[in-house]
Amino acid sequence: MIREVRNRIKEILQNAIDTAVQSGDLPHVNTPDIPFSPTKAPEHGDIASPIALSLAKTAKTSPRKIAESITRHIHLEESSLIRKVEVAGPGFINIYLSKIWVYNVLKTIKEAGANFGHSNHGAGLRVQVEFVSANPTGPINIVSGRAAAVGDALVNLLHAVGYEAVREYYVNDAGGQVDNLGASIDVRYRELLGQGGLKIPDGGYHGTYLIDLAQSIVDEDGDKFLRFDDTDRGTIFRDLGIERLLGTQKATLERFGVHFDTWSSEKALRVSGKPDEIIEVFRQRGYLYEADGATWFRMTDFGDTKDCVVIKSDGEYTYFVPDAAYHRDKFERGFDKAIDLLGPDHQGHVEHLKHLVEALGLGDDWLEVWIIQQVNLIDSEGNRIEMSKRSGQFYTLDALIDELAEAVDDRFAVDVARYFFLMRSNTSHLDFDLQLAVTQANENPVFYVQYAHARCCSIFREMESQGIVQTEIGEAQSELISDPESLQLIRHLAEYPEVVLNSAEKREPHRLTHYLYELAGLFHGFYNEHRVLDPSNANLTQVRLMLVGGVQTVLRNGLSLLGISAPESM
RNA sequence: GUGCCUGUAGCUCAGCUGGAUAGAGCGUCAGCCUCCGGAGCUGAAGGCCGGGCGUUCGAAUCGCCCCAGGCACACCA
Incomplete structure (x- = not known):
C-alpha cells in the first residue's frame, strides 16, 4: 500500500x-x-x-x-x-x-521513478554492516558467497529506507590462523623443492590452492627461502600468503559485484594498541581473573556456561580481545548500529560477542549478529559437497561463477548465483543444486523475473517503432483499467514500498526476491491476457503503457537492490 | 551432554506483527502462438504443515515436551 x-x-x-x-x-x-x-x-x-x-x-x-x-x-x-x-x-x-487509487499508484510510481519504494524511515542513522570477513587463508567459498550476496543486498535495502549504511570487511590477518597458513605454505614449498616426509601442521590448510601458491613462489624465487630458519620462513610465507589470498578474495568479490567501503585489518588493530585498552577496561570492571597461567573473562557473569580465556599462558591474546576491540572501534567511529553477518561456523561466538559488547557498555541493541546459514552444493554429478573451511574441502565462488558462465550467458552468471543465494531465508540451510541451475538454466527463476523486465522494455521499443507517443494520462483514463489481471498487478505494485521496508528491517532480502518473482508472474499473466498496444483504443493503450511502466520501474528498482541486473533484452 | 538452525506437496523452498479455502518452482499429466518476445500462459493431480500437550474466538505461525537431520561447543578465528 x-x-x-x-x-x-x-x-x-x-x-x-x-x-x-x-x-x-x-x-x-x-x-x-x-x-x-x-x-x-x-x-x-x-x-x-x-x-x-x-x-x-x-x-x-x-x-x-x-x-x-x-x-x-x-x-x-x-x-x-x-x-x-x-x-x-x-x-x-x-x-x-x-478507481482513483489506480491512478494514485501509477502516478506515484511514475513520479518517484528510481526512488519508488524508498523512504526515510531510517532517518539517516549510521549502520555498519560487516560481512564475509573470511580468513585470508583461502579463496572465497560459496558459504561466504551467500553472505556476500545477503550483506550486499541488505546494505542496499538499508540505504533505500533511509539509513546511512556501509559495507565492511574485517581481515583476520593476525593470530594463529595466519601463522598456520604460513606453516602450511612452507610445507608445500619444501615439498615442491623435493623434501619428503613433511606434514601439514595441525590446524593447517590442506587445500591444493596452496600448492599453486607455493609453486608460484618457487617459480619466482627458486629455493632462496630455504636459507631462512623455519620461523622466519613461516613469517615470510604468512605475509606473502595473506597478501596473495586477500588479493584473490578481493578480485572474486569484485567479480561478484560486491564493493566494500572499508577493509579493516586485525593486524593494524593490534598494532594500534586497542586490544590492550580492552584488557584494561575489562580488568577495571572486574571481568578478568587469572587461572592456570592464563587470563580469563567472566563469560558466566553474562549467563554463559563457562568462562573464556582472553590471554593465553604464552601471553598471546585469544580472538576475543581483538574482536572486542574491533567492535568498540566501530562504536567509536560513530556507528549508531552494527550488524554482523557471521557464517554458520561462528554460531557459538554470537553470544560471546554480544557479551563482550555488553561488558564494554555499548548498549543492548547496538550490535546485531545474524548467522547466514550454511550452503551445500549439489555438484553436476549429484554429489553433495559440504562446505568446511577447516577440512580443506570447499567449492569456491569463482568456480561456481565459472560453471554458471559456461552454462548460461556470461553476463548472467553472477545474476544467477546472487539470485539463488537470495532466494532462501537466511536461517535456512541452502542446497545449491548446480545440476539444476546449469541444466535447466532457461527455467531459472532469475530469468523469469529478468524476462518480465525485458518484456516491458520490448513493449516500449515496439511502441516507438509504431510511432506511438506516451502522453500524460488523467484520472479519467485510469478508470479504463478494470480487468482483474491489471487490478491485481496494481495491488501488488502498491505493496512494493512495504516489502522493501520489511526486507530491510527484518534483515531478510529474500522477501524482496519472492515479491519480485510474484510480480513477474502477475505481469506474465497480464501480458498473456491483454494487448498493451491496442490500435483500436488509444486511451486504453496509454493507461496500459503506464501500468507496464510501473511494472518495469518496480522490477528494475527491486533487482537493483538485490544486485541483479535488469536487462532490456535477453 | 549443552547451545543454535532446520523439519510444510515426490524434490527444493515461501508463508510478513497469530487470522479468510496452506502457496510457488521443479518433476508428472493435459492444453494455448494468423496477435506487443513461447526464457511465456492456462488447467489437473499431489499436503494428519515432524509428533504431542497447552495459550487463544482462531495456531504452519506463540509456549512447553518429545522425535529426526545439520552445525557449533579449543589457552583456533
Missing part, C-alpha cells in the same frame, strides 16, 4: 472507531496502530484490515460485531478514495477502493 493511501485509510478507520466508541456502539478500547493485510483474492477487496480481530480480545466482543460497529461509522462520502467496505470472514474489514 502506498503511504498516502494507507494513511488516509488509517485516518478513516480511526475516525470510525472513535465515533463508534463515542456513540457507545463500541466499548472503550486502546487502538493499536491500525494493521492492514494485503488481500489474496479480488473478492476480498483491494486492502483489508484485521483491526477488529485484534480488538476482540480487549473489547471482549466477537470480532465480527466489532467490525460491523466500525463499518457502520464509516461515512463513505467523507472520502472518494473508498468505494465500499464489507465485513467478511472472521471479522476482516475488506476495503474496496475507487
